C-alpha cells in the first residue's frame with residue numbers, strides 16, 4: 333500500500349506543483365522504487381492478458397451472440413482426423429447409393445432417417461447443435477446409437493456458414509435431408525427468437541450453402557401439418573390454404589416453404605417439403621404430449637387434456653415414425669437433381685410439397701386411454717379448455733399425392749405404434765435408472 337502510494341505520489345497532480353528532491357541517496361531509492369513499481373505493474377498487465385486470452389477467447393468457430401439461442405456448446409471441428417471421419421461417414425457403400433447430409437441428426441426423426449439410410453448403404457453425415465430445448469442426454473444417447481451404425485454427427489449449427497461450406501468442400505453430397513429446426517407449437521410463446529434463428533435464418537444459411545455447392549444437392553426438408561392453421565376443410569390437402577397460421581412455429585414453417593420456393597426459382601435447387609403430422613414413436617421428443625403424458629401417468633401426476641368449445645374434441649392425425657421414415661426415403665429417392673451450378677440456375681428445377689400423415693385422426697382423450705391400457709395405470713385427467721397457445725383443434729391429412737408420387741402408404745395405427753413407444757420408453761428409462769443407481 334505504501335509502495336503503491338509512493339508510486340502514485342511521484343506523478344504530479346498538476347504541472348509545476350511537483351518538486352524534485354536533489355539528494356542522491358533519495359534519488360537512487362526513488363529510481364529503484366519506481367522501476368520495481370513499473371515491473372510489478374507490467375507483470376500484472378501481462379498476466380491479465382494471458383488470463384483473458386485463455387479464458388475468454390472465442391471458440392475456433394464463433395457464432396454471433398444471440399439471446400434467442402438456447403444454450404449451445406462450443407464446437408470443435410476441422411483438422412485432418414475430423415475430415416477423415418466426415419468422409420468415411422459420408423462414403424456410399426452400395427451400388428447406386430446416395431450421400432446425404434442429415435441436419436438435426438441427433439433429433440427424433442433425424443436419428444431414424446439416418447439409421448435407415450445407413451442400413452441400405454447410403455453415405456450419411458449428421459449435423460446437430462445439441463441444444464438443450466429438451467434433455468440433451470437423450471440426444472447424446474441417439475448419437476451413441478448412430479455412432480454404432482457408423483454415422484458421425486458433426487457438432488455445429490446450421491447458421492455457421494463457414495462450417496457448412498467446409499462440409500460441402502469435403503464431401504460432394506448428392507442430397508440434404510434438412511430436419512434441424514426449432515420444433516414444438518407451444519414453446520413459441522416462451523422463446524419466439526429461437527424459431528426465427530433455426531427455422532428462418534438457419535434455413536436460409538443452409539440453402540445459401542447448397543446453392544453455392546458444386547454439385548448442388550437436392551434438398552428434402554421438414555415442414556409441418558401446422559401450416560394448415562385455421563383451415564377447416566378436411567382432410568387437409570396440399571392445395572388448401574395455408575395463410576392462416578395459428579402459431580409462430582407454423583408461421584416460420586410456412587415462411588420456410590416460401591423461402592424454399594425462392595431458392596428453387598432463382599438458383600435451380602431441387603426442393604421437397606414434407607408436411608409431417610404429429611410424428612411419434614421410440615426415441616421421440618419429450619416435449620410432445622404422448623411422451624410427457626406417459627411420464628406423468630407413471631408418476632401419478634395429473635395430465636391436462638385440452639378440449640375445444642362446447643366439449644368439442646381435440647384430435648391429431650398421429651403418424652408413426654417408421655411410416656414417416658419411408659416417406660422421407662421415398663422423397664429422397666424420387667428427388668431430381670438441382671439444375672444450378674456456380675451459384676447460377678441452368679434450368680427449371682423440381683419443387684414439391686407433400687403431406688405425410690396417417691389419415692385417421694384420434695381424439696387426445698383416446699390417446700390417453702390407449703396409454704392407460706398399455707401402462708396398466710389410470711391417468712389422473714383434468715380436462716381443460718384449449719388454451720390460446722397456438723394449438724389447433726384437429727389435423728387430418730389427405731395423403732393421395734404422396735401415395736401417387738412417392739408410393740407412401742402408412743401402415744401403423746396408433747395402438748400398435750404406442751405399444752412400441754411404451755416398450756422403448758420403459759426399457760430406456762429403466763436402463764437410465766440402473767445406470768444412475
Ligand SMILES: O=C(O)[C@H]1O[C@H](OP(=O)(O)OP(=O)(O)OC[C@H]2O[C@@H](n3ccc(=O)[nH]c3=O)[C@H](O)[C@@H]2O)[C@H](O)[C@@H](O)[C@@H]1O
Nearest residue numbers: 515516556557558608609610620621636637638646696723
Ligand atoms: O404435426 C405437426 O406439424 C406438429 O406436431 C406436433 O405438434 P402437436 O400436434 O401439437 O403435438 P403435441 O404437442 O404432442 O400435442 C398433441 C395433442 O395433445 C394436445 N395436448 C397437448 C398438451 C397438453 O398438455 N394437453 C393436450 O391435450 C394438443 O392440443 C394436441 O392436440 C409437434 O410438436 C410439432 O413439432 C409438429 O410440427
